[in-house]
Amino acid sequence: MPSPQSKVAYKLTISYHGASFAGWQRQKKEVTVQSLIESALEKLWKEPLHVEASGRTDTGVHAIGQVASVKASRKFEAETLLRALNANLPPQIRITQIQIKAATFHARFDARAKTYEYLVWNAKVLPPFLLGQVLHYTWPLDLSRIQQVLDTFKGNHDFAAFTSNPGYERASTIREIFDFKVRKQAELLRFQVTANGFLYRMVRNLIGSTLHVGDGRLPLQKLKSILASCDRTQAPASVPGHGLYLKKVHYGAPYPKKLIPE
Helix, strand or coil: CCCCCCEEEEEEEEEECHHHCCCCCCCCCCCCHHHHHHHHHHHHHCCCCCEEECCCCCCCCEEEEEEEEEEEECCCCHHHHHHHHHHCCCCCEEEEEEEEECCCCCCCCCEEEEEEEEEEECCCCCCHHHCCCCEECCCCCCHHHHHHHHHHHCEEEECHHHCCCCCCCCCCCEEEEEEEEEEEECCEEEEEEEECCCCCCHHHHHHHHHHHHHCCCCCHHHHHHHHHHCCHHHCCCCCCHHHEEEEEEEECCCCCCCCCCC
């Protein structure tokens, strides 16, 4: 058993409602998820601690299973820390699980894949309690056409046509999508995509193009040519962030390679 002063990594699984925050990453003049968690940790440890997430989420994007790690002295056991953190966080952020790992564990560098979910309400009327949680899309959608698009995106591709400019250089725009599927539950469509990395706004851009094929405005063959072009200007517009959820971060098998950083 490590001594109380031994350094460990606390692995945090986090759920948050993104509408309340300017994304994950700490910013000087904005309220973010990272800044609030770090403030709560500082109250408990009486010293500043840095929280490292598996990746950043943008303004308005939600999380069900974001993962973050913080290296610190072993001051609290997992259940005690979970209760203490949630008591010091707003209700829009909940720590759902804490695990104590070796100090070498790193939420971003040890991740292998991520799964995102995008929710679309496909009907004429949006129930008011779903406002800010799903994309309201009124055009009729053909699921068979949508599935053809998702199959097209699976595999290893250069997704330059489906990423926005993040304001910094990227080593590569090639990513591998392991799985991409859609599930219909009455008027709700659940898109779920798992990959070894995602480019800036990649999921939102992929969903935007998928919906255009699904409603008949964009032929499938044209979409394939857009993918091959690597030209963002040819692809349809992105969908809003409020329908996007970081569902799960994967560690270890069955994904042997490390996640490509965002």
